Amino acid sequence: MPFTRDQMAARLATDVPEGWCVNLGIGIPTLVANHVQGKEVIFQSENGVIGMGPAPAKGHEDPWLINAGKQLVTLAKGASFVGHADSFAMIRGGHIDLCVLGAFEVAENGDLANWATSENDTAPAVGGAMDLAAGAKRLWVVMEHTTKDGRPKLVERCGYPLTGLACVRRVYTNLAVIDVLPEKGFMLVDLAPGVTLDELRAKSGAAIHAN
């Protein structure tokens, strides 16, 4: 059985060591926070919340405390607030150990496309994605392995406009965990239960190497 969205997030969370400062994008990446229990991980939100806790219990929501996805959040013990300039200095200055983003496409050279679907996109919304792609120490992508209509999202070269060049280190999908290695391309780390290497390769748009 391929991984569910929650299982993809859980699988990724097992690879996050204690002590990292982590920025999670919107969508499946946000789910990663639910799966790091027992480890001290600092969740950074680009709107200036350094050290987010879990979602608030009903009746304990603070309308002044949101994350980058505009969801209400809480603070972990040890949390702090900064403004946008400082928050993005933290991101762009290489102080974020890990950024987890979704993607439209990831290329075998590590290029990431996740902000616009064409050069003529009516109003592409980049947000903080290019800052995170350029500035985080490492970038992992978590996404479905193919589009809804079955097209591969792991490709030789991105067709969509790029968010960042050669920035993706690892990809977690519903089918597998795959490293993106310089000079080499996609290298299988492990398969989701019941998924075969042949199936994985059939659903990928670039070579998947395996040891």
Place this chain on the structure above:
Amino acid sequence: MINKIVQSVAEALAGVKDGSTVLIGGFGSVGQPDVLIEGLIEQGAKDLVAVLNNAGVGRIGVARLMELGRVRKIICSFPRSSDPVVFETLYREGRIELEITPQGTLAERIRAAGAGIPAFYTATAAGTLLERGKEVREFDGKRYVMERALPGDVALIEAWEADRWGNLVYRGSGANFNPVMAMAATLTVAQVQHIRELGALHPHMIMTPGVYVNRVVQVDRGGDWVTPEQA
């Protein structure tokens, strides 16, 4: 005696000229100077360049200002929202100009303006569509894009508390773009929930020193919040 507190929103926005570049704080609805935006709609200035993270939600606030045809250009990172109807219509009809800037580059361009730095290089957007038309330079073998400072004629910001010097304390995640925008405009106007006696705000809590602030207006946003510590 220094006293930056004004008695009305109209007084706070007096003198804002047509053609102004207006920096507008907030991220989502948190830290957004909603009363000042309403005041700007009343005030009447047009041909504005609006600088903010999003391009407005629904038909209120900045979206309303745009719908009234008062915004010539918007500079933002994320022109989508839960309900971007006004912006999308205007943009499709070619009635508003859009400049997309990565969020961190937007903050840094504003910070640079406030710090007297005319331009800077960043790795953000290098090799992407958003580097088009910009100077590109290599430092130590890595590609960087030159970005220009982005000063405002006016900054509209929101804070939780102020004193008569214009010192500001923010609440929760309400700082966001507000402190950096406060630095970068010729006229910085703050709407605040509470006015405190001079000396009552703890110096360590003041994120924006009053030096950056020209006018403060107290607004009633309809009730107070109870903080978790008070609950």
